[in-house]
Amino acid sequence: MNNVLSRYIAENINGDMNLSENDMINYNIKKFNETIEQSKKSDFYSKKLKDIKNIKYLKAIENIPFTSEDEIRENYKKMLCVSIGDVERIVHINTSGSTGKSKTIFFSKKDLEYTVNFFRYGLSQFSEKNDKMLILMPFKNENSVGDLVAKAVCQYGVKPLKYGIVKNFDHALESLKISDSIVGDPVQIQALARYMKFHNINIKLKGILTSSDFILKKTVLEIEDAFQCKVYNHYGLTETAYGGAVECDCHSGMHPRENDIYLEIIDPFTGKIVKDGDFGEIVITTFNREAMPLIRYKTGDRGRFLKKRCACSMNLKCLDYISGRIKREKDRFNIYKMDELIFADKTVLDYKFEASADSADISLITFSPESINKNDIEKIIRQNFITDNLNINIKTFLPDKINYSEFHNGKRKIHNI
Structure with a gap:
């Protein structure tokens, strides 16, 4: 069952619907070499990848060093591959799930046009x-x-x-x-x-x-x-120019935008690629990017490729739902686990979480403040997170008594005060 999304991806890889595994391998090798060449126009990658030559087989990708979030934060100006006059948009972003020093990403007009094309075919499914x-x-x-x-x-x-x-x-x-x-x-x-x-x-x-x-x-x-x-789930990052992977009509997992992005799933501790079906950290390389290509960028997101191919019959991988962020030693709280705990109460519409060294403030929008058992919520949080010597304060708000745009104004984070 070929659908409009899988046809779009396949036709942009080899020009027709007969997409074989060898076609994918050859395309990825070609695009990796083009991306390395483009990235070396920047001061950052010209130094970082100075010893990387043209790759001749896909396994050689594992010899290319990763790019980290901290490197983007500290070196974004040196990662620009075009003149500033060719930059169409500049975005400053924080990491999902936490706050801290922002990352800056540059896009050219052409970079954004590729995203619009991907959105068009993904959204036209419904x-x-x-x-x-x-x-x-x-x-x-x-x-x-x-x-x-x-x-x-x-x-x-x-x-x-x-x-x-x-x-x-x-x-x-x-x-x-x-x-x-x-x-x-x-x-x-x-x-x-x-x-x-x-x-x-x-x-x-x-x-x-x-x-x-x-x-x-x-x-x-x-x-x-x-x-x-039906709900079509989409996974995207600002770093991927917003478009990343989306479900097709079969709803058998999300199809990565394989004509524009190369995804790997790695063991976050060893850096080795894991086999399909195993969870790990999502790593992306952005093909066809002019302004700021990223090579083997460690997203910090936890995910996996599904073993089974999609019923749409294309030779395309399927990404499972993103299951949170890779846990770091410094993390006390995890917003994804918090969702599971708090949204289990269906009278809760949304929440905001603010944490400091000695306290955690939780604000809930709920239809029924009187039914919220604050002691139970505090107990659940203490059972699931490191909360030694932490004061937990819980407030409730009725939906018609709060300005929701101030409460929820974009991707949610645990705010560290």
Whole structure:
């Protein structure tokens, strides 16, 4: 069952649908060499990769050194491969799940055009001409992720409803009622689903794409039940120019954007590639990038390739749902585990977590503050995280008594005060 997404990826690799394993190997070797050549236009990679010559077989990739988050933070200006006049967009980002010194990523116009093409084919799986798509993503700047989604769907006749981050649930529902589909943050969409259920509101959609944040499989099922449609999960990073991997109509895992990105799963401690089916750290190399190509960049995200190929019949890999961040010794809390604990209570729409050296403040948006057992929440947190000598403070807010855009204004993090 070939679908529009897998056809797009395959045709951009070898020009037709007959994509063999050898085709993939030859394409990846070719693109790795092109990317190494482009990256050496920067001061950073010209030094880091000075001993790396053209690779002749895929196994040789393992001899190429990794690029770390800290290297981007400290050397981003030296990683630029084009003149500053050719930079279309500059993005400063923090790591998902925590706060700290930001990373800076550069994009050229062509870099962003590749992303728009990927978005177009991924989103067209559940939307068609004359549909209206509600985009619950940032629109603050031109070529922000919401703007790129809007550009993508306009190419095939879908009208984008440029909403942005949810500010108020009732206000967002007015736009949702005239929409055929949604693209947005999974936690905000889950919050809307719970808000609708509480108020006995029924809205049926054609499809939903979740992106920008980690998603629990329980959340997918809850959203599908609320909106009576399938959820297409997407994994992307700013470092990949937002587009990374997305589910096709078969929903057998996410197809990496293999024409533009090479993914590896490594043991985070040894750096060795793990076999399909085993979890490890996701490593990316960005093909076809002009401004700031990244080579073997360690994302810090935990994932795995599925052993079984997708029913869409393409010779493309499938990435399982991202299962959190790779645990570091310095990490006291994990936002992904926190999701499992807190969202188990379906009266909770969202939460914010702020931690300091001696305290942790948890703010919950809930329909039923009186039903929240703060002692139970504190007990669960102490059972699952390192909380020695830590004061845990829990506050609750009704959804109509809070400005949600201030509470949740993008990818969620544990805020270290």
